Amino acid sequence: MSFLTPEPRKIEEGAAEIASGARLIPRITIQAFCENSQTAQLVESAIHDRRMSKVALTTHNGGLDGAVETYKSNPTPNLVIIETTLQPAEISRELERLAEVCDASTRLVVLGHVNDVMLYRELIRSGVSEYIVLPATSQTIVGAITELFASDGAAPIGxxxxxxxxxxxxxxxxxxxxxxxxxxxxxxxxxxxxxxxxxxxxxxxxxxxxxxxxxxxxxxxxxxxxxxxxxxxxxxxxxxxxxxxxxxxxxxxxxxxxxxxxxxxxxxxxxxxxxxxxxxxxxxxxxxxxxxxxxxxxxxxxxxxxxxxxxxxxxxxxxxxxxxxxxxxxxxxxxxxxxxxxxxxxxxxxxxxxxxxxxxxxxxxxxxxxxxxxxxxxxxxxxxxxxxxxxxxxxxxTGRQAPGGAGKSSGLKMPSFLKKRA
CATH class of the missing domain: 3.40.50.300 (P-loop containing nucleotide triphosphate hydrolases)
Structure with missing residues (x-):
């Protein structure tokens, strides 16, 4: 099951014949903590997407433990991406440790290896912005970031x-x-x-x-x-x-x-x-x-x-x-x-x-x-x-023969597990 399949969006009225341009992600900072080198390479490849042209992205080793140690003494960015190989029962408990060292405004995307819809729902309810099952593509990661930071109500881009x-x-x-x-x-x-x-x-x-x-x-x-x-x-x-x-x-x-x-x-x-x-x-x-x-x-x-x-x-x-x-x-x-x-x-x-x-x-x-x-x-x-x-x-x-559009905002909640420090 794919958790990031965007719903088709109607092309803006007045430009019905034209496929709109990509929604650019604003100037944000992203830090990713990966457990595998292949995942780090996957995340790094996302920066080549033109939607990410204004984004500052860095990758680190260590997964969830590495993130916790880093943010004990450093401020958190706009978005944290965490790869975890933990089982579903352990993920939520370990994320509580991360919540204690993160700022309230920081959003979290989890990259996991367990394709479990119940886990997905639990993480979303707890305030995780998105859960992506590996292996995935860089377009999937960029799509998730776009949904979080590119406003769906913004004016259409030519x-x-x-x-x-x-x-x-x-x-x-x-x-x-x-x-x-x-x-x-x-x-x-x-x-x-x-x-x-x-x-x-x-x-x-x-x-x-x-x-x-x-x-x-x-x-x-x-x-x-x-x-x-x-x-x-x-x-x-x-x-x-x-x-x-x-x-x-x-x-x-x-x-x-x-x-x-x-x-x-x-x-x-x-x-x-x-x-x-x-x-x-x-x-x-x-x-x-x-x-x-x-x-x-x-x-x-x-x-x-x-x-x-x-x-x-x-x-x-x-x-x-x-x-x-x-x-x-x-x-x-x-x-x-x-x-x-x-x-x-x-x-x-x-x-x-x-x-x-x-x-x-x-x-x-x-x-x-x-x-x-x-x-x-x-x-x-x-x-x-x-x-x-x-x-x-x-x-x-102009994309008229194959009209396309960015997906709707998924309406994901602000990470409630990060609000403990608000």
């Missing part, structure tokens, strides 16, 4: 989708903008395009917009930026489509720290159901961190050898950065370029081990006209079959 080119000129920005347009117009959902190529971005050009402010203003404001300011910096390109444009000036360089964009993206998620990130073709700490922490990553590539090499490197790195998340997807662009030898779509996708979402044929006249007019492909040629590719990609990255 879904973040990043498009990155495997090679300069592969068309990642064009694909990103057209997919965002199709999501906004087909699903009638507010979408925000964040042009992260501050020096050479094209979102303003492609939507025939020249707003005086944009993403750079939000970044340069540092800690002063808030939701109200961010809303003012956004420009409306069309119904349901909004932009955070790049300044596209070279009067300064744009060197950012790893988490520089993190706060801005979180604020964007708070106000928009879909946030499309137009990520530049570069490799820096902030690009790496962004790719590791968003909901979906789409690699845009042309079907040639250089793109294949780069796409393979990107795919392998992104999978390593986010082992518990969905693998990156692939869109092939400029397929059928005259007189160019090309790698077949199936061979390309199989080589980089990514799902192929669509192929966009080369059409210089159509894309050139759209770019020169500051329009999307659907505006230039509404009945063109290329629009179906953008629509299919949009449905996939």
């Amino acid at each position: 879904r973040t989708v990043g498009f990155v080119s495997a090679k300069g000129g592969a068309g990642g920005s064009t694909i990103a903008h057209n997919v965002a347009w199709m999501v906004s117009q087909t699903l009638r959902q507010d979408s925000l395009i964040v042009d992260m190529d501050l020096a050479f971005g094209t979102a303003g050009l492609n939507f025939n917009q020249d707003p005086p402010h944009g993403l750079a203003d939000a970044l340069l404001a540092n800690q002063k930026v808030d939701q109200t300011m961010l809303d003012r910096l956004m420009s409306k390109a069309a119904n349901h489509i909004n932009l955070l444009t790049a300044p596209v000036t070279l009067d300064q360089t744009y060197d950012f720290e790893e988490r520089e964009f993190e706060g801005i993206i979180e604020m964007c998620q708070a106000s928009m159901p879909v946030v499309v990130l137009d990520i530049p073709h570069s490799w820096s700490a902030w690009v790496r961190h962004t790719l590791a922490t968003i909901d979906e990553v789409v690699i845009v590539a042309e079907p040639d050898l250089a793109n294949l090499r780069n796409a393979k490197n990107l795919s392998d790195t992104i999978k390593a950065l986010r082992p518990t998340e969905s693998a990156p997807s692939l869109v092939l662009n400029k397929v059928g370029l005259p007189r160019r030898p090309e790698i077949s779509a199936s061979e390309f996708a199989n080589s980089i081990e990514c799902q192929l979402l669509g192929q966009v044929p080369f059409d210089a006249a159509l894309f050139g006209t759209a770019a020169n007019n500051g329009q999307m492909i659907a505006e230039v040629s509404a009945n063109n079959k290329i629009n179906e590719v953008f629509r299919a990609v949009g449905l996939h990255v």
